[in-house]
Structures are given as structure tokens and as C-alpha cells.
Amino acid sequence: MKLRYDDDVERFRGQFQEWLDENQPTPEEMESAPVRSSAHRPPWARRWAKRMFDDGWLVPGWPPELGGRNADPVETLVYLEELDNRGIPRTTNPQGLGIVAPSLIDHGSEDQIECYAMPLLRGDLTACLGMSEPDAGSDLASLKTRAVFDGDSIVLNGQKVWTSGAHDADFCFMFCRTDPDVPKHQGISIVLVPMDAGGVTVRPLMEIVHPRFPDLNEVFLDDVTVSAENLVGALNNGWRMANDSLAHERSLVWLMSVFGNEVALKRLLELAPELLGDLGPLERAGAIDDFVGLHVDVLAARCMGYRGFARYVRGGTAPEQALMKVYTSEVRQRLALVAAELAGPAGLRPVSGRDTEVGTQEDFFSTFAGTISAGSSEIQRNIIADRVLGLPRS
Amino acid sequence: MDLELSNDQLDLRENIRAVLEGACPPAAVRAVYEGTGNAAALWEQMTHLGWPGLSVPEGAGGLGLGFVEVALLAEDLGRATAPGPLLATASQLTPALLKAKAHGEMEEVAAGRRTGALAVSERGRWRPEKPQTVAQPAANAWRISGSKTDALSGGEVSSFAVLATHGRTGAPGLFLVEASDAEARPRPSIEPTLALADVEFDGAPAKALVEPGDGSSEAVERVLQQAVVAMAMQTVGACRRILEVTLEYAKGREQYGRPIGSFQALKHRLADLLLAVERATAVCYYASLCIAEDNEGRAAATHSSKIAAGDCQRLLARDGLQLHGGIGFTWENDLHFLLKRAKAGELLCGSSRFHRSELAAILGLADRGES
Numbered sequence: 001m002k003l004r005y006d007d008d009v010e011r012f013r014g015q016f017q018e019w020l021d022e023n024q025p026t027p028e029e030m031e032s033a034p035v036r037s038s039a040h041r042p043p044w045a046r047r048w049a050k051r052m053f054d055d056g057w058l059v060p061g062w063p064p065e066l067g068g069r070n071a072d073p074v075e076t077l078v079y080l081e082e083l084d085n086r087g088i089p090r091t092t093n094p095q096g097l098g099i100v101a102p103s104l105i106d107h108g109s110e111d112q113i114e115c116y117a118m119p120l121l122r123g124d125l126t127a128c129l130g131m132s133e134p135d136a137g138s139d140l141a142s143l144k145t146r147a148v149f150d151g152d153s154i155v156l157n158g159q160k161v162w163t164s165g166a167h168d169a170d171f172c173f174m175f176c177r178t179d180p181d182v183p184k185h186q187g188i189s190i191v192l193v194p195m196d197a198g199g200v201t202v203r204p205l206m207e208i209v210h211p212r213f214p215d216l217n218e219v220f221l222d223d224v225t226v227s228a229e230n231l232v233g234a235l236n237n238g239w240r241m242a243n244d245s246l247a248h249e250r251s252l253v254w255l256m257s258v259f260g261n262e263v264a265l266k267r268l269l270e271l272a273p274e275l276l277g278d279l280g281p282l283e284r285a286g287a288i289d290d291f292v293g294l295h296v297d298v299l300a301a302r303c304m305g306y307r308g309f310a311r312y313v314r315g316g317t318a319p320e321q322a323l324m325k326v327y328t329s330e331v332r333q334r335l336a337l338v339a340a341e342l343a344g345p346a347g348l349r350p351v352s353g354r355d356t357e358v359g360t361q362e363d364f365f366s367t368f369a370g371t372i373s374a375g376s377s378e379i380q381r382n383i384i385a386d387r388v389l390g391l392p393r394s
Numbered sequence: 395m396d397l398e399l400s401n402d403q404l405d406l407r408e409n410i411r412a413v414l415e416g417a418c419p420p421a422a423v424r425a426v427y428e429g430t431g432n433a434a435a436l437w438e439q440m441t442h443l444g445w446p447g448l449s450v451p452e453g454a455g456g457l458g459l460g461f462v463e464v465a466l467l468a469e470d471l472g473r474a475t476a477p478g479p480l481l482a483t484a485s486q487l488t489p490a491l492l493k494a495k496a497h498g499e500m501e502e503v504a505a506g507r508r509t510g511a512l513a514v515s516e517r518g519r520w521r522p523e524k525p526q527t528v529a530q531p532a533a534n535a536w537r538i539s540g541s542k543t544d545a546l547s548g549g550e551v552s553s554f555a556v557l558a559t560h561g562r563t564g565a566p567g568l569f570l571v572e573a574s575d576a577e578a579r580p581r582p583s584i585e586p587t588l589a590l591a592d593v594e595f596d597g598a599p600a601k602a603l604v605e606p607g608d609g610s611s612e613a614v615e616r617v618l619q620q621a622v623v624a625m626a627m628q629t630v631g632a633c634r635r636i637l638e639v640t641l642e643y644a645k646g647r648e649q650y651g652r653p654i655g656s657f658q659a660l661k662h663r664l665a666d667l668l669l670a671v672e673r674a675t676a677v678c679y680y681a682s683l684c685i686a687e688d689n690e691g692r693a694a695a696t697h698s699s700k701i702a703a704g705d706c707q708r709l710l711a712r713d714g715l716q717l718h719g720g721i722g723f724t725w726e727n728d729l730h731f732l733l734k735r736a737k738a739g740e741l742l743c744g745s746s747r748f749h750r751s752e753l754a755a756i757l758g759l760a761d762r763g764e765s
Contacts, residue, residue, distance in 0.1 A: 001403070001462055001683045003395045272759060288759045292750045295757060296677065296698045296705075303397055303676035310398030320672075327669055378662070385661035389641055389668060392656040 039165025049123025107233035130174035147176035188238035257328035329370030433478030447504025455504035465682035472628030477587035482511035485624030494603035520744035548591025549580035560606035567606035626703035629739030674706035704746025
């Protein structure tokens with residue numbers, strides 16, 4: 001155990017800091033064209049992606065031809081720490097960079113890598129993930145969107161929902177049913193669907209927070225026809241690839257939630273004089289105690305994540321993603337609740353942009369994105385019980 | 395930061411755990427509870443293995459390890475609900491001796507001839523606002539007078555490191571008093587393995603380990619922080635074991651024709667128990683590392699560790715007992731040793747409520763004593 005990494009890791013950090021000093025997007029650039037969804041790439045973000053790719057800082061763990069520098073996991077971690085310290089987004093299309101591109105590189109054809117994966121990395125395209133459906137949420141494997149082969153074509157029919165960034169994405173990494181007659185996990189395939197293909201209709205879903213900046217969408221597929229070459233990997237192997245895809249960022253995805261919680265806590269402590277100012281002594285004592293609890297919650301998230309990560313680096317399994325997911329999202333929700341209640345009626349004000357503000361009711365509601373999406377807290381607890389604790393299946 | 399144990403540390407823990415499983419099974423703990431046995435044989439074996447000198451420098455006959463290793467030992471002593479003066483000696487007396495570079499006494503500790511505990515609490519409070527125990531300088535020695543409560547293993551140690559303030563200046567210091575010069579009164583307790591005692595000092599001759607004066611307050615805090623983190627760690631060790639036995643029970647106990655652990659109502663609670671244990675373990679390791687590396691955040695980390703351990707024991711003691719159902723409510727089942735150890739750990743070295751108010755002050759949210 002040690003608090004600081006070895007000198008060579010710190011040298012790596014220094015190298016990246018120097019590069020950032022020269023190349024990071026300026027606040028003016030970022031403010032001039034705010035990011036409106038998780039597949040929106042304003043011009044500055046495209047330039048930023050390309051610079052990162054060209055100089056080997058996009059995915060440091062990959063080789064140079066894929067935008068990396070063969071960094072090890074600890075170096076990748078300090079790289080993410082540095083981006084966070086400066087408040088710079090690594091990408092404005094997290095699903096594209098974190099899930100779609102690596103899956104295509106692992107399982108895609110040469111053409112798919114050339115025409116989809118590389119442009120994703122260089123910032124020329126963005127992607128969305130077509131997973132959930134109206135009747136396939138937590139039970140994702142029961143998805144019904146059909147893909148039928150017809151000669152050299154694939155014809156798709158069905159509906160996706162909760163598709164982040166679909167209205168801004170160039171293509172979708174679409175999970176479809178290709179064999180309805182086998183057990184549900186065995187009949188799923190992945191097809192690449194350009195969002196401008198005929199028969200694709202995207203309807204943004206206004207959310208209960210910042211309704212002017214929808215990120216989620218319904219995606220309707222009516223006889224959408226794409227080339228058979230758009231099938232990713234082997235037919236009916238989609239479920240296994242999905243698990244691989246989601247595993248890609250598991251070793252480090254927890255870090256983003258830890259950072260997010262730390263930023264929120266810092267904001268809460270900045271607001272403390274204002275939030276505590278006019279409270280009577282007993283109210284104040286209770287509120288302070290809540291703050292202390294949140295401080296420990298947030299510290300614990302960091303400690304749990306770094307501890308699991310150290311184990312992973314030494315060849316163990318990645319931090320128990322289910323534990324980190326349920327914990328960090330619920331901590332963030334507790335924090336939002338405490339802040340919003342202390343803010344009083346002023347916290348009912350609408351938030352102006354897409355980002356939420358600690359100390360508002362919208363912030364509280366927005367935290368449910370963390371406890372509901374990507375496997376709800378209840379599903380995570382099932383996973384912990386079954387896979388970590390080894391309890392018998394229900 | 396790297397928060398996983400090194401291979402050496404993992405080996406040490408495995409070793410400690412194996413020894414305690416053999417030498418301190420629940421039956422041995424039960425013997426202490428029922429007054430039919432004591433910790434003597436266990437202590438002899440621990441001494442033989444050099445555990446009392448775990449963090450004593452090699453030059454004084456110890457193993458020369460650091461505070462992280464002391465915390466690991468504490469974790470497993472809690473896990474085994476081990477009786478005897480090792481937890482107190484390793485996590486309370488030795489840090490004070492190390493601070494004083496008291497070579498002779500450390501040699502005695504390493505050889506198993508000296509044991510000891512902190513005498514800090516007064517009137518049941520770990521850090522009373524107005525401590526009453528005073529140290530008066532006298533010819534060749536100090537004289538300590540005052541009443542201390544809740545000394546860990548206080549009924550069985552051979553010496554005390556006493557927190558007392560200088561009779562004239564009010565500066566705090568730590569003083570070594572032989573148990574033979576004090577009057578220790580064992581406390582009736584539902585947790586007999588910790589052998590809590592109140593200790594009376596009536597002009598007891600003492601040697602200063604931390605001399606009251608400039609900087610003594612900081613030096614005293616550093617010693618006390620180690621006691622706090624070790625106590626948090628032993629609590630979490632007991633809690634992890636509660637989780638393990640509760641899981642075993644949930645997997646084996648059948649009702650309505652299926653293991654009760656297959657019911658989702660239990661599954662989700664057990665998942666939360668794991669979270670609470672992992673959370674507290676991680677914060678305790680972090681705090682022990684901050685102490686070992688003398689990081690500036692050590693005070694805040696210390697308070698956080700005791701707070702996290704407090705949250706952990708609340709949940710584990712409650713659900714551990716609840717999910718065992720009626721069998722957990724019996725004297726015959728071993729669960730209650732762990733429950734009582736976890737609860738005692740919360741109440742010693744400052745409750746989480748105390749540490750929460752200290753942390754509030756460090757975070758700039760309240761003056762000490764306000765919240």
C-alpha cells in the first residue's frame with residue numbers, strides 16, 4: 001500500500017500535463033458550443049478528439065495506430081485523474097469511445113474498423129448504443145427488435161428506447177433478435193445502423209430535468225435495410241459480445257463516478273456557508289452531521305475504487321463494478337437530497353443548461369439517471385448477491 | 395494511491411488468520427465468556443511468534459513492521475474476538491513507546507514481558523472536555539493522579555500509558571505507569587474478552603513518554619490516532635466475520651423448501667452488508683496508510699475510519715442478528731461474541747458521534763464542541 005505512485009508513473013503524469021498545457025481545449029472554446037447530448041460533437045470537440053488521437057492520448061492503453069501509447073492501467077488511471085483535475089471531458093461521446101469503438105476493434109471486420117471504428121476515434125463520427133426496448137429494460141436479453149437476412153441485406157423492424165444521444169449520433173450499435181427460436185440469450189446479434197438510413201425515426205424524449213436538452217430517445221425501425229456486411233462479429237453471438245463490450249471500461253469506469261461525487265462534494269462544501277447560514281443551532285447541527293456523513297461516503301468511494309483497482313492491476317478481477325455502481329450512484333443521490341433540501345424553495349429554480357447544479361431539486365432528480373440506467377440499483381444488488389456473495393438464485 | 399496489501403502484508407495476514415483459527419476458535423472465546431478459561435495459552439503462543447513486538451524496531455528485538463501491519467493484526471484480532479492484551483499492547487502502548495524511543499520498555503514488549511494499554515477515557519468519555527488527570531513533576535519522576543475509565547485489557551496489562559495534563563501549565567502528556575502502582579478495577583461487561591477496567595492513579599510514579607510542553611499536544615494526538623484506527627479496524631474485522639457467518643446461515647437454512655438466502659428480501663440486505671464492510675475496510679486501510687506515511691490528512695482519515703466502522707457495525711450487528719432469526723438470539727450460538735465485540739468497538743476510543751463532530755471541525759463546518 002502507498003499513497004503515491006512510483007516515480008515513473010509520476011513522470012508519465014508530468015508528460016501528460018505538459019501536453020495538456022499546450023493542447024487542451026480552452027474554456028472559451030468549450031463555452032462557445034456547449035455539448036447538448038452524449039453523441040453531440042461540436043467542432044471544438046472534434047478537434048480535441050483528433051489531437052488526442054494523433055498524439056497518442058486518446059486511449060493511452062492502446063498502441064499508437066489506435067490513438068494510444070501502450071500505457072499500463074496505472075498510467076491510464078493517472079491520465080484520467082489529470083483530465084478530471086482540469087475539468088476537461090475526455091470525450092463528448094462516451095458510449096462511442098468507451099464501448100462501440102473497442103467492440104468493433106475486437107469483433108468487427110476490417111471494413112467496419114476502417115469505416116466506423118477509426119472515424120469514431122478520430123472524432124469524425126459519433127455512435128449510440130441500441131440496447132433497451134419498451135419491454136426489455138432490466139431484462140435486456142428479452143429484446144424483440146428483429147433483424148432478418150434477405151440476400152445481401154439485413155432488414156430491421158422494432159423499437160428502441162432510452163437511447164442516449166440517438167438524435168445526434170451518426171450510427172447505432174444495434175442489438176437485435178436474429179433467432180427467435182432459441183433461448184433468449186442465444187439469438188441476439190449486433191448490427192451497425194446508420195441513423196440516416198430510410199425507416200429510422202428518432203424521437204427525443206423530454207426528461208424530467210432540463211427538458212430543453214433531451215439526451216434520451218425513442219428509435220423506431222420500420223423495414224430499415226442495411227448491408228449484410230453491417231453484422232458485427234458472428235451471428236447470434238451478440239449477448240457475449242455485449243458482455244465483452246461492457247467489460248471494456250469496467251476496470252476504470254468507476255473512477256468517473258468517484259470524480260463526479262468529489263466534484264459535487266466540493267461544491268456542497270463551497271455552498272456550506274450559504275446553506276447553513278441562517279439555520280438555528282439544532283437544524284445546523286443536523287445539517288453539519290449530514291455533511292460529515294457525505295464526506296465519509298465520498299472518501300470511501302475513492303478508497304474502495306482504488307483498492308479494487310490495485311487488486312485488478314495485480315492480476316485480480318476488476319473492482320466489483322456492481323458494488324461501485326450502486327454505491328457511487330446512491331451517494332450522489334444522498335448528497336443531492338441533502339443539498340436540495342437545505343437550499344429551500346430557492347432550489348426549485350430551473351437549471352439553465354444541461355449540467356445540473358448541486359442545491360437544486362433538478363440536481364436531485366437528475367441523480368436517478370445514475371441509480372436507474374445501466375442496470376438499476378436493484379439489479380446491481382441481485383448481481384452482488386448472486387455473483388459476489390454466491391447466494392442461491394431466486 | 396495503491397490501497398491493496400503488498401504480498402508481504404497478505405502473507406502476514408494469512409499467517410495471523412491461520413494461527414488464530416487454530417489457537418482462538420469460538421470454543422476458546424466461549425471459555426472466556428463462561429469463566430472456564432483465559433487467554434494465557436493464546437498469549438504464550440502469540441509471544442512465541444513475536445506478535446507483541448510487531449511494530450517494535452528490530453534493534454529492540456521486534457519485527458520492525460509499520461502501522462499498516464498493526465492495523466491488519468487488529469482486524470484479525472477482532473475477527474477472532476481474541477481475548478488477551480495484544481490489541482492494547484500493539485496498538486496503544488507500543489505507539490507511545492515508539493514516540494518516546496523507550497528502548498528498554500520496547501525490548502520488554504517484544505519479549506512478552508511487558509503489556510500495556512492507554513488510559514485516556516474519563517467518566518466514560520474518550521476525550522472529555524475537561525480532563526481531570528494531572529501530572530506533577532517530582533524528584534526523578536512524575537506523579538500521576540486521576541481516575542480513568544474503560545482501559546482496554548485494563549484488568550490484565552502490566553502497564554498504562556496515561557494521558558494527563560501538566561498540573562501547572564495544562565499541557566498534555568503521556569506517562570508510563572506500572573500497573574502495580576495503580577489500582578485497576580475490572581468492569582463487569584457483557585464483552586469479557588476485552589477485559590475493560592477503570593484505573594485509579596493516586597500519586598502514581600510515572601515516566602514521561604510524551605513530555606508536556608511545546609508540541610506535546612500534536613505528539614499525543616499521533617499516538618491516540620493509532621489507537622483509534624486500530625479500534626476501528628478490529629470492529630470491521632468482527633463485522634466481516636458477522637457477514638461471513640450470516641451468509642453461511644442464509645445459504646444453509648431452508649424454509650418454504652428453499653434456502654432463505656434465495657429470497658430477494660434477504661439478498662438485497664446481504665448485498666448492503668457487503669457494501670458496508672467493504673466501505674469501512676477501505677477507509678480503515680486508507681487511514682492506516684496515512685498514519686504509516688505520516689500524511690497531513692491523517693487526522694481526518696482517522697476520524698473517517700472510526701465513523702465508517704461505526705456505520706458498519708450498526709448495520710452488521712442489526713442485520714447479522716436479525717437474519718439469523720431465533721438461533722442468533724441464543725447463548726449457545728457463537729454469533730453473539732462477534733456482535734458484542736463490534737458494539738464494544740464502537741464505544742471504545744470515541745464513538746462515531748464523537749468522531750463526527752471532530753471531523754466537522756476539521757472540515758471547517760463547526761468549532762470543536764459546537765456540533
